[in-house]
Amino acid sequence: MAGKFLIASGDGARVREVQAALRGGPHQFIVAQDGLEAVDLALDKRPDVILLGVTLAGLKGLDVARALRALEPTEQVPIIFLAENQDESQQAAEAHLSLTDCLTAPFESAEIKARTEAALRTGESITVLRSRGSDVLLAILDPLTRVYNRRYLLHVLAYEAARSLRYKAPLAALLIDVDNLREINRQYGILTGDNVLVEVGQLLRRLARAADVVGRSNTQDFLIVAPQTDEKGARRLANRLLQAISEHHFIAEKLDLHVTVSIGVAYAEGADLSENLALLGRADGALERAKRAGKNRVEVE
Numbered sequence: 047m048a049g050k051f052l053i054a055s056g057d058g059a060r061v062r063e064v065q066a067a068l069r070g071g072p073h074q075f076i077v078a079q080d081g082l083e084a085v086d087l088a089l090d091k092r093p094d095v096i097l098l099g100v101t102l103a104g105l106k107g108l109d110v111a112r113a114l115r116a117l118e119p120t121e122q123v124p125i126i127f128l129a130e131n132q133d134e135s136q137q138a139a140e141a142h143l144s145l146t147d148c149l150t151a152p153f154e155s156a157e158i159k160a161r162t163e164a165a166l167r168t169g170e171s172i173t174v175l176r177s178r179g180s181d182v183l184l185a186i187l188d189p190l191t192r193v194y195n196r197r198y199l200l201h202v203l204a205y206e207a208a209r210s211l212r213y214k215a216p217l218a219a220l221l222i223d224v225d226n227l228r229e230i231n232r233q234y235g236i237l238t239g240d241n242v243l244v245e246v247g248q249l250l251r252r253l254a255r256a257a258d259v260v261g262r263s264n265t266q267d268f269l270i271v272a273p274q275t276d277e278k279g280a281r282r283l284a285n286r287l288l289q290a291i292s293e294h295h296f297i298a299e300k301l302d303l304h305v306t307v308s309i310g311v312a313y314a315e316g317a318d319l320s321e322n323l324a325l326l327g328r329a330d331g332a333l334e335r336a337k338r339a340g341k342n343r344v345e346v347e
Contacts, residue, residue, distance in 0.1 A: 048072040049166045052093035054084035054110065055128060056103055064097055064128070067158035081105025085113055088120050095165040096125045100134040108141050115143055122172050122189065124165035124237050128153075144190065145172075147236040164238040167297060171244045190240060191247030194261030199269050200326075202259045206273050207322035210314065218280035218313040219325040220270040221333045222250065222287065225306045225341040227266045234301065242305055245296050253290055255283070267333075269326070277313045277346065284309045284344040292342065306342035308333060313346070 051073060053061050061077055068075075076091050078084035081102040088096060096114070100107040107127060114120040127148040129135040135150040145168065147161055175192035186198040194202070203219065210217040224246055231239040243266065250260045250268055263269035272280060288309055296303040310333025314321045332347040339345065 054078040055099040067155035188262040193247040199261040210316040216276040218272040218275040221310040221329040222268040308336035311346040
């Protein structure tokens with residue numbers, strides 16, 4: 047996969063090391079010597095991935111990353127920090143910036159290549175999803191996975207809870223947690239983990255029924271609000287999701303990850319508004335039981 051890489055580092059040897067690791071592919075390299083130049087080149091050249099030193103002259107790497115995340119042209123461009131030691135790596139982690147990964151010296155060529163390829167895949171997935179959304183939709187979509195965001199989900203749940211009571215119709219909520227995401231991040235890099243989340247979100251959208259509303263509830267959790275769905279229907283839907291995700295080949299271009307999920311299900315008959323509104327909390331309790339019981343399973347509250 048060809049990519050345009052912006053490498054921001056005041057250390058010429060470090061720049062050459064990264065270029066050497068990526069040489070062999072039809073890549074384009076842009077080099078920035080300091081933080082201010084990195085911001086200018088990122089906005090002007092629109093790279094696919096930014097490799098960013100933590101300590102830069104003019105503007106520190108973390109401040110560069112914060113600036114790029116605040117600007118629309120670069121808010122979704124994957125960033126890989128090039129940390130020279132564990133202290134710099136910790137600084138990058140504590141910044142809690144979206145779509146970022148970190149490599150810590152001494153760097154291995156294979157690791158640089160693997161992490162940059164993961165960043166390219168994630169960036170490409172986001173570009174495809176962004177092209178499908180209108181400006182109005184973007185306000186209620188999760189910026190990474192492009193399913194609905196938590197705020198909109200809670201609005202939908204409140205609406206469907208009232209509607210369920212009015213028509214005495216059942217209502218269900220499914221909370222889906224990606225198993226072992228932390229281990230995936232540790233082994234393959236955070237950007238690969240982000241790509242797994244993107245794929246899970248899109249799988250849930252395709253597998254859910256037309257009336258179901260799918261969104262991202264938390265860092266690694268998705269929520270499906272399922273109107274007019276009783277216990278039997280919710281179980282059937284949850285088991286279908288569980289099986290389809292476990293059989294899906296994630297990131298099939300290079301890796302062949304087999305990802306599983308744990309699912310907590312809660313349902314209500316539609317006779318009590320407070321019971322309807324408590325569905326999310328009950329689904330969370332069922333999800334915790336599923337994870338404690340070994341993951342890759344469905345539990346119903």
